Amino acid sequence: MRAPSRPETAPAPLRLQGLTWRPLTRREPTIAGLDLEIPAGQRVLLAGASGSGKSTVLRALAGLLDPETGEGSGLAPAPARPGERGLLLQNPAHALVAASVGRDAAFGPENAALPRSEIRARADDALAAARVDLDPSRAPLEASGGQQQRVALAGALALGPDLLLLDEPTSMLDAATSQQVRTAILEAARDRTLVLAEHRIEPWLPHVDRLVVLGPQAEVLADGEPLALLRERRALLVEAGVVEENGDRSTSADGAAGAAHDGPVVAALRGVTVPARGLRDTIDLEVPSGRITVLTGPSGAGKTTALRVMLGATAPATGSVERPERERIASVPQNPEHSFVARTVREEVLASPWAGDEQFAAQLLDRSGLAHLAGAHPSRLSGGEQRRVAIVAALAQRPSLLALDEPTVGLDARRRREVRDLLTEAAAQGCAVLVASHDPELIDHAHETLVLPASAEPAAPSARARRIPADALNPLTLCLIGILAALGSFAVQTWQGGLLALLPLALLAPLAVRTLRGGLLRLVPILLSAAGLAWTTALLGEAPALSGDAWLLGLKEAARIMVFVAPGVLALGSVEVTALGDALGGRLRLPARPVAAAVVALVRVGHLGRQWEIITRTRVQRGLGSPASPRLLASSTLALLVDTLRGAEQQALAMDSRGFATATQRTWAEPSRLSRADLVGTALAVGLLVWPLAAELIVR
Amino acid sequence: MTRFRTVDLLVTVLIGAAFGVAFLGYGQLYTLIGPLTAVFKPAEGLLAGIWFLPAVLAALIVRKPGAALLAEMIAAVLEMLLGGQWGWGTAVSGLLQGGGVELAFALLRYRRFTLPVAMLGGACAGMLEWVWERFAYYPEMSWTFAVMLLAAFLLSGAVLGGALGWAASRALAATGAVDSLASGREHARTVEA
Numbered sequence: 001m002r003a004p005s006r007p008e009t010a011p012a013p014l015r016l017q018g019l020t021w022r023p024l025t026r027r028e029p030t031i032a033g034l035d036l037e038i039p040a041g042q043r044v045l046l047a048g049a050s051g052s053g054k055s056t057v058l059r060a061l062a063g064l065l066d067p068e069t070g071e072g073s074g075l076a077p078a079p080a081r082p083g084e085r086g087l088l089l090q091n092p093a094h095a096l097v098a099a100s101v102g103r104d105a106a107f108g109p110e111n112a113a114l115p116r117s118e119i120r121a122r123a124d125d126a127l128a129a130a131r132v133d134l135d136p137s138r139a140p141l142e143a144s145g146g147q148q149q150r151v152a153l154a155g156a157l158a159l160g161p162d163l164l165l166l167d168e169p170t171s172m173l174d175a176a177t178s179q180q181v182r183t184a185i186l187e188a189a190r191d192r193t194l195v196l197a198e199h200r201i202e203p204w205l206p207h208v209d210r211l212v213v214l215g216p217q218a219e220v221l222a223d224g225e226p227l228a229l230l231r232e233r234r235a236l237l238v239e240a241g242v243v244e245e246n247g248d249r250s251t252s253a254d255g256a257a258g259a260a261h262d263g264p265v266v267a268a269l270r271g272v273t274v275p276a277r278g279l280r281d282t283i284d285l286e287v288p289s290g291r292i293t294v295l296t297g298p299s300g301a302g303k304t305t306a307l308r309v310m311l312g313a314t315a316p317a318t319g320s321v322e323r324p325e326r327e328r329i330a331s332v333p334q335n336p337e338h339s340f341v342a343r344t345v346r347e348e349v350l351a352s353p354w355a356g357d358e359q360f361a362a363q364l365l366d367r368s369g370l371a372h373l374a375g376a377h378p379s380r381l382s383g384g385e386q387r388r389v390a391i392v393a394a395l396a397q398r399p400s401l402l403a404l405d406e407p408t409v410g411l412d413a414r415r416r417r418e419v420r421d422l423l424t425e426a427a428a429q430g431c432a433v434l435v436a437s438h439d440p441e442l443i444d445h446a447h448e449t450l451v452l453p454a455s456a457e458p459a460a461p462s463a464r465a466r467r468i469p470a471d472a473l474n475p476l477t478l479c480l481i482g483i484l485a486a487l488g489s490f491a492v493q494t495w496q497g498g499l500l501a502l503l504p505l506a507l508l509a510p511l512a513v514r515t516l517r518g519g520l521l522r523l524v525p526i527l528l529s530a531a532g533l534a535w536t537t538a539l540l541g542e543a544p545a546l547s548g549d550a551w552l553l554g555l556k557e558a559a560r561i562m563v564f565v566a567p568g569v570l571a572l573g574s575v576e577v578t579a580l581g582d583a584l585g586g587r588l589r590l591p592a593r594p595v596a597a598a599v600v601a602l603v604r605v606g607h608l609g610r611q612w613e614i615i616t617r618t619r620v621q622r623g624l625g626s627p628a629s630p631r632l633l634a635s636s637t638l639a640l641l642v643d644t645l646r647g648a649e650q651q652a653l654a655m656d657s658r659g660f661a662t663a664t665q666r667t668w669a670e671p672s673r674l675s676r677a678d679l680v681g682t683a684l685a686v687g688l689l690v691w692p693l694a695a696e697l698i699v700r
Numbered sequence: 701m702t703r704f705r706t707v708d709l710l711v712t713v714l715i716g717a718a719f720g721v722a723f724l725g726y727g728q729l730y731t732l733i734g735p736l737t738a739v740f741k742p743a744e745g746l747l748a749g750i751w752f753l754p755a756v757l758a759a760l761i762v763r764k765p766g767a768a769l770l771a772e773m774i775a776a777v778l779e780m781l782l783g784g785q786w787g788w789g790t791a792v793s794g795l796l797q798g799g800g801v802e803l804a805f806a807l808l809r810y811r812r813f814t815l816p817v818a819m820l821g822g823a824c825a826g827m828l829e830w831v832w833e834r835f836a837y838y839p840e841m842s843w844t845f846a847v848m849l850l851a852a853f854l855l856s857g858a859v860l861g862g863a864l865g866w867a868a869s870r871a872l873a874a875t876g877a878v879d880s881l882a883s884g885r886e887h888a889r890t891v892e893a
Binding site for chain 2: 023068541565569602630
């Protein structure tokens with residue numbers, strides 16, 4: 001199996017000459033004069049501490065530095081054809097654009113306006129070449145991180161790139177999954193140029209031809225054959241934060257163990273299972289104070305679920321949970337920004353009502369090396385600093401249990417050590433520290449480790465939904481039914497006419513209702529709002545309030561509003577976002593980019609809902625209010641927007657690397673078919689338009 | 701610059717989608733004022749402004765013609781697909797609310813993105829939404845109460861839609877999440893100055 005073919009001409013070497021770049025929002029350039037030439041076919045590893053400008057260099061090589069957001073010189077030209085230079089980002093979720101794996105791989109070819117048959121062939125080949133072993137109908141945003149990164153790789157390969165640019169593609173994955181993704185990437189890059197930025201360089205070293213070490217502002221500190229550099233310039237690599245000093249791990253771990261004593265058990269899971277979330281084998285876990293306990297295991301084993309059970313966010317199916325009272329538990333979510341509520345680090349640390357001691361907070365900031373940032377905005381800090389601020393804010397509560405979800409993921413060696421030191425310190429103070437993590441250094445460092453076994457089977461794809469007659473209709477027809485029925489409802493003039501106008505609804509509803517529960521979920525809100533309207537009309541109408549006439553008027557209004565909304569609400573139940581996009585873009589020829597972008601946003605709704613749940617729960621856990629408090633809702637909305645908009649920037653980059661910027665004439669992988677059923681549907685729509693008028697004539 | 705870069709387009713539609721999700725959590729706000737609205741329905745208009753937030757925020761952050769309308773339409777379409785009780789009425793509301801906000805910024809030729817314009821936008825959205833609700837949902841309501849409803853919509857649109865949206869856009873700029881967008885660049889200039 002090979003990746004889709006590329007043009008036969010040999011690509012020229014890639015060259016950056018005197019590259020400078022300063023984002024308009026910064027005073028200092030992130031790249032101050034970089035010369036780099038990469039011969040075709042070379043495999044280059046870019047290394048350097050966080051903030052050395054690796055990501056910017058990759059964006060420059062991709063030709064995706066946007067002159068509207070910064071000023072620079074020596075910029076590479078934009079790609080000559082869509083997807084000429086493939087780009088993979090650290091968080092694979094940012095690369096995903098579609099509701100299914102198959103459509104995701106088709107996104108690039110669609111942007112390149114390829115014919116439908118070729119889109120399909122390219123998507124299939126790319127999925128095979130990237131070793132994606134998921135059913136093409138699966139939702140990529142619900143797959144594991146490793147699968148997601150391979151789906152993202154397939155998305156790049158589908159356009160036959162000459163060059164693959166990878167920005168820390170495995171930094172969020174556990175060791176075993178990283179290995180699989182690495183194999184897929186190296187396989188795919190066999191006959192291509194490869195430029196890769198990574199924090200953990202060791203696993204890549206045997207596979208690359210050249211190591212380039214970058215210092216601040218992308219200054220080239222070292223450039224040469226990887227193993228030679230590692231041998232001869234080790235001190236420089238350690239100083240640049242690219243490799244860890246030997247022996248560093250054992251000393252700190254022993255130090256921690258020496259300082260702590262076996263404390264009493266402050267929290268425990270006993271015989272817990274949560275099969276619905278993948279935790280099938282019984283977990284027994286005791287978390288003693290003064291110790292660091294790590295929950296680990298392959299991705300999908302249920303680390304996060306076990307943590308959620310411990311925090312009371314998920315109820316266990318079996319077993320029991322022991323935990324301290326609410327104000328003695330502090331937790332730090334995987335994305336520290338999800339917990340932030342304040343405008344300065346100082347206020348952030350004191351935000352919880354259970355963290356009132358200013359002196360203690362100042363001490364904590366001091367000891368964790370954050371004192372100089374006390375006046376800074378938490379969201380403006382680097383990823384490593386944000387993690388430490390979130391941990392310090394948790395410790396300011398003086399918790400007896402501190403629970404953290406992947407606190408070192410995505411950080412470079414130095415930042416990982418800083419986080420570890422902070423956890424050691426917390427344990428030394430007598431806190432029980434519980435961490436879900438796949439970081440091998442953190443696991444080495446822990447006092448106790450519980451390895452969760454791999455989940456017996458990946459979460460089964462949801463059972464095929466029952467087919468209903470409405471499924472045979474094009475989304476446009478389903479929309480037409482709702483729109484014409486709504487228009488027709490304005491003919492309702494009397495309560496008798498209104499009730500008669502409801503008749504076809506009762507007859508047609510079963511054709512559009514998949515399950516009884518689903519149908520009720522859609523109909524009950526309508527009934528409630530119709531009842532509300534009847535009451536309002538009876539109370540506030542022109543007739544004397546709550547008189548017999550007023551109630552009949554209210555009944556008419558209730559019937560009318562149901563004739564107005566119900567057909568649309570039921571028909572929309574069968575509309576899928578992707579099919580709607582195909583219809584609006586491919587069939588109605590609405591502007592392609594806004595339609596495609598709208599689909600990208602709407603397929604993320606489930607993902608956004610999960611973020612919302614984490615954000616609100618983290619705030620409730622910090623004691624900042626109930627889920628119904630306006631203040632908590634406002635701060636949660638802001639946090640969701642921050643998360644979403646940061647992601648939008650990465651997503652835009654990933655989409656542009658797949659040719660979206662120029663996709664004004666894109667094609668659509670699936671045809672939006674109109675069939676005989678749609679004729680019947682249209683006739684129904686017209687029927688619903690005129691029936692209320694006919695009903696009025698009948699009762700008159 | 702009126703061209704939508706990919707990032708402008710995505711930020712716009714994602715603001716719509718994020719609010720679609722957040723709105724599900726806002727339902728609880730209505731229970732807070734439940735006792736009031738049960739007796740006097742027009743009081744519910746006092747919360748109307750929060751529905752205009754996607755439009756106000758998109759206009760203030762992206763600063764391009766059409767952003768307000770597109771963001772509000774995405775939020776409306778999402779609500780419809782999830783089974784919101786107003787069916788296709790939601791699409792009309794989205795069109796009018798997004799269009800109302802758009803109108804205020806268009807009147808000033810997309811050159812001013814200040815608090816007064818945002819409040820005007822919220823009020824315009826409230827005005828148009830009232831016309832629609834008067835016509836589609838409350839045709840039998842007496843004029844006295846309908847005018848009270850209008851006052852509630854205008855007030856709520858200007859305060860909860862306009863002013864709150866403006867405050868949220870400032871808070872977002874401070875986090876750095878909009879640095880690659882027009883509003884983020886302005887924030888950087890004012891901080892440096």
